[in-house]
Amino acid sequence: MMVELPQARSFPAADGYGDSKTSIRAMERADLPAVARLFNKVFRQQDRDAGDDLIRYLEAVFFGSPHYAPEHGSVVHDSSDGRIDSALLSVPMEFTVHGRRMVARLLCAFMVDGRAGAAGAARLARTVRAARQEMCFSDSSSPVSADHCTAGGGIILPIQSLEWRRAFRPLAAAALLAGRQMPLLASGPVIGAFGWVDRALRRWRSSLKAEFALGCRTEAASLDAFFECAVPMLERFSVRPSWSKCEFDWLASVASRNRSLGTLQSRIVRSDDGRAIGAFLFFGKAKRVAHVLNVLCETGRELDVTTAMFASLDEDGYAVAAGMGQPFLMNAILRQRWLSFRHRGYFCMVTRHAEIKEAALGNDIYIGGLASESWSRLLTDF
Template structure:
C-alpha cells in the first residue's frame, strides 16, 4: 500500500520524474533546470521550514506521490500565527492506489500550523479537501478579466491552439486601436476600452522590487490577517516572482493620489499582444477604484489585449461598473480550527492569494525545457 514520509533531498530527481508524468504526460527525463527548480523550491527556499516538511508517498514503484508545503509567517492583529501553504500535489496512477492524493492531503493537514491554505485547488483537490474539513473561499476564488482589445484577445487565444493564427494578432490589434479611438472615455463597454486622458486623480510610477516590497508591507496594514515578512524577505520573494518566461516581462508600479500619497501598487506580467496577468494588486482604503483603473490603463497603454487577476473580497465592490467579468478555474481553500483566523477570512480581512499564495513560484509561468 505504500508509506507517506517527509521529503528527503535525495528524492528530488524522483519527484521531478513524477512531475513529468503527472503534469506533462510524458516519461521523458526531467531537465536539469526542472530538477534545480524543485530543489530550490522545496529544499532551499526561504519559505521552506523543518516544522512543515513536504511529503512523498513511496510504494513498490518508488516515489508515487508528492505534496509540497511552505511556511507562511502571518500576523493576526497583534498575534503571530503560521500557515502552511500547499502547492503541488500529484500522484502516479501506475501505483494502482486511488487514495494516494487523499492520504497525502490528510498528512499535510496534520501539523503545527494554525491554518492550511492553497489558491490553486482543482475541482478534485477541492472535493478532497472539503471531505477533510477544508472550505472553499468563493470570494478569493474567482479570476477577474477586463477585455481591452477584443479582436486581439480572441486572436491570441486562438493562436494558443493553432500557432499560425498568431500572425493575425497584429492586424487584430490595429483594428482594436481604431475602435478604441472611437469609444468615448465616459462610456464603459464590455468589449473595448477607451483611451484615457492623463488626469490628476492618480499617478503611476514604475518601481523596482525593493520599492514594491516596501510599499506592499505598508499597504498590508489594512488587513487583520497579513504576512509578517520583513522588507528583505519580501524583496527576495518578489524578485523570484519576476521571471515568468511564458507570461512575458514584469511591470511593478506604485499608484499615488493627487497629493503624492501612495494609495496602491500592482505587479503584472505582459507578453506582447497578449493578456496582462496580475500577480498582485494592493490598495489603501478608499483607493481601490483608482488603483484598479490605474492598473488597467497602464496595461492598455503597453498593448495588453486584456487584464486578468484573482479576486480579493475588499476589491469586489470597486469592480462593479467597470465592465469586469469573472470566471473560476481554480479555487482558494483553507483549513483551520482557529475562530479568529476563520473570522478574518470570512469577513474579507485576510490578505491571501498572489504573493501570499503560490503565484511567486517558478513552477508557474516557466517551462524548463
C-alpha cells in the first residue's frame, strides 16, 4: 500500500543541495509511481505506467533500510510544472572507517527524462561531488558517469570494476552467458545438450575440474552462520561495511527477492581441525551460474578458501561461477584454470575524506556483494 507523506522538505545548504527554494528534494513514497515510470522510460524504453511489482520493489529497496533518512536517501528534481524529470536513486549503508561509523550512499540509478530533464540532471550530478559527500559509490557506472565522477573529485576502483568467471562446464557456460543477448541459447534443452558434451570434455581435459582443497572442507550454512563468521573477518580492512545484524538481515532479505539469479546461499570453509577460515555468499541456479557476492577469509588463507569455494561450486554442478574482483583475493583467484575477466561497469567512489580515498587506492577497503548493487532486481528484472 502506498502511503502519502507530508510535503517533502527541501535540502538546506549544509546538505549540499542548494537553498530552501531548490527544486531538488528528497524522494517520497508518493513519488514512486512517477519514478517507476521514469525508470521504465529510461532503462526499458517503455513510456508507460509501471506495474505494482516494480513500485513495491522500489519502496522496499529505497525506503526500507534501517539507516534510511531523507538526507541519506534518493533525490529527485522537479521541473517547473511540478513533474519529476530526473532522479538519483540511492540506498544508505553503514560503513566503518578507521573505527568510526558513517552512513554511505550506494548510488543505484541515475535517470533523466531526455532533453527535458537535462538541466535537472546537471543539478543532481553536482550534488554528488566529492567535496559534499561523506561517501557515495556505484558499482555499475557507465563511461559517461565515470567521467563525471572523476571530474567531481571521485576515484575509480579498477579491480572492483572487473568480473571474474571460472568455467567448469565450458559449452554450457558459454551458452548461458551468451543467453543474455540470445535467450534461446540459455534454454533447458540447449543447456542439456551441451551438458553431454561438457561431460566428455571434462574427462578429456582434467583441468576443467576444480582442484581439491587439501586440508579444508566446505559446508552449507545458514545466513546467520555466514554473518557470524564473516563479520570478524572484515576487521582486517580499515574501510568496511559495518553490517549490524539488523542491516545484514535487511540486505539479505531484499537480495533474496532476486529469484532470477537463483537462491541466496552461503557456505563456510573449515580447516581440518574444524576452525572456520572463510565463508562465501552466492546466488545459485542448479546446473547454471553461481553468482558469488561475498568471499571473506582469515588473513593468509585466501588461496585455501578460494580453492575450496571453486571445488564446492564445481561439485554442486554449476556450469560457471562469477564474482566481483577484490584486490586481496586476486592472487588466489588468478591461480584458477579456465578463468576469464570482463569489465562489469565502473566502480566509482566519491568522498570528501582523504582517509577513505587513501584506503580505497591502497586496497585497504572491502566493498561489493551485499555492499554494492550486485543483488538488485533492477539489474536483472522488470
